[in-house]
């Protein structure tokens with residue numbers, strides 16, 4: 001399994017991946033795929049590069065199972081990362097600096113989610129070295145564009161014949177770091193809404209008090225949305241609800257004013273103003289009801305407001321029901337997953353609704369179970385934040401966790417998972 005020297009090599013490989021600049025909006029996918037193909041070859045996996053959108057490669061790796069007709073396991077990770085503001089970091093976000101005193105590896109993507117992609121490969125490397133052969137096919141995919149919605153990544157992949165041919169039974173995708181000792185696991189996620197509200201109104205002198213200016217029209221919406229935000233947030237603060245069970249509302253930008261070369265005109269009330277909002281809706285909330293509130297309360301045309309969706313996800317299955325993966329023993333995959341984490345010495349928290357969005361939604365939407373899981377315990381949640389880091393020890397511990405998970409999921413047992421295939425025998 002692992003030794004000090006093999007651990008050091010695994011950490012260097014992780015750092016090498018982190019140093020490839022795959023930040024949106026101009027990710028170097030070619031470099032990432034070239035690196036990952038080399039890794040796959042060293043581990044002994046078959047590789048195919050698929051391209052559903054030009055310049056957006058999706059790397060598909062296969063570890064063939066003894067019984068390829070069984071439903072397969074798909075291990076997903078995205079290769080892109082969000083941009084960073086290097087000046088605000090203690091160590092450059094592309095340096096993957098290992099701070100010797102703390103053991104932390106600082107890099108954009110260290111939590112989200114280059115860690116997971118490399119941990120899959122390291123776990124498979126160890127299992128292969130130990131002579132383990134899976135019953136099922138194990139697929140590992142490295143996908144583009146998750147951070148911008150996955151529309152030219154997993155969304156196209158899931159609709160492809162290449163995907164259908166994989167006969168996927170279960171997907172593992174990303175989760176979140178946990179500041180506590182328990183790992184977090186996710187069985188569903190909130191629907192993302194990104195929208196703009198634009199206001200128009202009468203322009204006028206900066207000294208004049210009058211109704212119906214664009215700013216006034218917009219600020220009323222901002223106030224109403226803020227009251228709603230506060231009420232939802234209070235439910236989380238009082239621990240009545242979990243983060244994934246309330247509607248989040250956050251303002252992404254405000255745009256208004258009449259620019260000058262050095263700033264803005266101060267004594268002119270502008271005739272247009274705009275706000276950008278990120279809203280996330282839990283599966284238990286009807287998006288129709290919320291859209292009604294938007295049209296009637298938050299952006300009424302009577303107040304000279306218009307709204308436009310930039311992203312309007314609703315995470316539904318084919319029947320129009322919220323797409324969720326069952327996370328109890330009535331889903332035969334669940335106990336296998338849960339027990340394999342425990343067997344490796346990990347603790348699991350109560351299954352949760354992911355507060356943001358991941359590519360797992362595309363798999364759940366077509367009826368394939370998917371769990372969101374990133375084995376990072378005792379770690380502050382720093383995805384999309386400055387100074388994102390993962391400690392070397394947590395990273396290495398996570399490899400052991402995946403070894404256990406992959407081994408358990410890859411093994412056919414009479415546990416109800418393969419009922420149909422059994423009937424054929």
Ligand SMILES: CSCC[C@H](NC=O)C(=O)O
Nearest residue numbers: 146147149192311356357
């Ligand atoms: C609306 S798709 C955007 C996906 C992105 N995923 C992770 O952060 C997110 O903002 O949740």
Ligand SMILES: [Zn+2]
Nearest residue numbers: 112113146174
């Ligand atoms: Zn991610």
Ligand SMILES: [Zn+2]
Nearest residue numbers: 082112147383
């Ligand atoms: Zn992200």
